[in-house]
Amino acid sequence: MIKKHVVPDVTGLIHHPYVPPAGFAAPQPGVFKASTVYFPSVAAMRQFEWKDKSAYTYGLHGTPTTYTLEERLCALEGGQQCLLVPSGLAALATVALALLQTGDEVLIPDNAYGPNKALAEGELRRYGITHQYYDPMNPDDLSARLNARTRLVWLEAPGSVSMEFPDLPELVRRCKAQGVLCALDNTWGAGLAFPPFDLLRDGRLGVDISAHALTKYPSGGGDVLMGSIVTCDAALHLKIKLCHMRLGLGVGANDVEAVLRSLPSVALRYAAHDQSARRLAVWWQTQAACSQVLHPALAGAPGHAHWQQLCGQHTDLAAGLFSVILHARYSLAQVDAFCDGLRLFKIGYSWGGPVSLVMPYALQSMRKQNIGHLSSGTLVRFSIGLESAEELRADLEQSAALHLQTC
Missing domain, CATH: 3.90.1150.10 (Aspartate Aminotransferase, domain 1)
Structure with missing residues (x-):
């Protein structure tokens, strides 16, 4: 006798109608994992906008989990917009690629994080972007190197390894006076030692961009690689965000969960x-x-x-x-x-x-x-x-x- 093979209701498993009740609240936010994001209709698909976080369109463009971490990091650093990237170095590279083009020049402190200097000497140089190293302890040296091709100045406080602490407000003043964007590697300060967007604490002076290796203090466990880019200017943020999208940068939901869990402490x-x-x-x-x-x-x-x-x-x-x-x-x-x-x-x-x-x-x-x-x-x-x-x-x-x- 041939036994009849019973086919399980796979379609029913995939399209099961159960939806958990709303209203669940707990100390840690939920973790949402997705590449595909469902739209309720074609009309909604055509109207949904990911750039301002008003809706979800694709996992790479954000989920409730990544949006939550981004907003908390804005609160930590005093910014208005935030992007997550796979590492601190990815944050530095994304800023450079978003803001620089052939013929431009970037100024970097001589005591900067080594891989940022290597990026300038490698990829940026190959793209026709020049660089100079300035003495961060001498604002006059920075001023002397600012020129018509300078589009970005990196700041770091304190310097990598040798730990010199520059006159950060004065360096920012010199950049602002020439209309040049300044970006701070704020990994050491972590949004705690000083407010990067309000250096004088009176709302008059701050950096344009804060790049942060979340790998360090926000993670706190030595087990997560992630970075962030925080800004206060919506147009500047959008310029970086579009580059971020074109580069296809994303972070894993479980890594975001780990940082969210560590951030309160x-x-x-x-x-x-x-x-x-x-x-x-x-x-x-x-x-x-x-x-x-x-x-x-x-x-x-x-x-x-x-x-x-x-x-x-x-x-x-x-x-x-x-x-x-x-x-x-x-x-x-x-x-x-x-x-x-x-x-x-x-x-x-x-x-x-x-x-x-x-x-x-x-x-x-x-x-x-x-x-x-x-x-x-x-x-x-x-x-x-x-x-x-x-x-x-x-x-x-x-x-x-x-x-x-x-x-």
């Missing part, structure tokens, strides 16, 4: 990183092995007065990142052995996560201009996590005792 975590970092930076100042501590909140550090004016008098925040320069008497092998000998600090790039990180740098190869304000020796950067500061200090002590003995 970002201020608490930022302050905790900051407090531990300052304690350890001050400790390093007492160590014979150290010739210079680079932390903008410490008196005597390059740009400390500028940090004090922008942050110290208001938020007194300075993130969890600092560098030390170990005396030139130590060989590179000794410095490497010191880093290898740390037990709690892990060797790795990035920062802002719960685990403390260490990384030695060959600073001379990273700078085009004079670094005479820095001591000679090998620079080591520390990203302080959420471990006990006392245990981190003990870890530094034990490895220094083994590998950084006085020669």
Whole structure:
């Protein structure tokens, strides 16, 4: 006897009519995943607009989940519009590609995030876009380099690795006076140390664009890659947004969920990183092995007065990142052995996560201009996590005792 094969109602499974009741509320927003988005009618499809977030048209153009994170990031940084991109570097690249064309020039601080400089030296140069590096600690040097072809100036506070804190308001003034857009890599400030769009706190002066590696403090877990681009000018935002659309940039819903979950605690975590970092930076100042501590909140550090004016008098925040320069008497092998000998600090790039990180740098190869304000020796950067500061200090002590003995 041949058994009759029963075909399940697959169509019924796919088109099941059940719709959950509305009104569900919980601490975390829902996670919406979609490429295809349904339209109620052809007429609606033709009328729906994604550019102003008034409707949904395709997953790449936004979902309730991405819109929610974008609006919260606007609140964090004091902006009006936000775009999400796959990484902090993608944020820098998207801004450049949206605003620059053949024959234009971009100015970049000499102590900027290395991959931003590599982008200028690679892709932008191939596209016929020139660049210059300026001394961020000398506003006159910026003014001298601004010219008729300058379309964008990048700012960074503090500088990457060497941690110099520039006179950010004055640099912005110089750009505004020449009608040149200025974009800030605001990953260190995170929207907490100072307000990028209201530097003087009176509504008179701010950057045009804030690019932020959400990979760092907003994520906080060392497990998400994402970036954001925040603006206050609707026309500028639309120009970047159209480029963002044409490049096909999108972020995963689960990554957005992770950042949304971490964001409510970002201020608490930022302050905790900051407090531990300052304690350890001050400790390093007492160590014979150290010739210079680079932390903008410490008196005597390059740009400390500028940090004090922008942050110290208001938020007194300075993130969890600092560098030390170990005396030139130590060989590179000794410095490497010191880093290898740390037990709690892990060797790795990035920062802002719960685990403390260490990384030695060959600073001379990273700078085009004079670094005479820095001591000679090998620079080591520390990203302080959420471990006990006392245990981190003990870890530094034990490895220094083994590998950084006085020669």
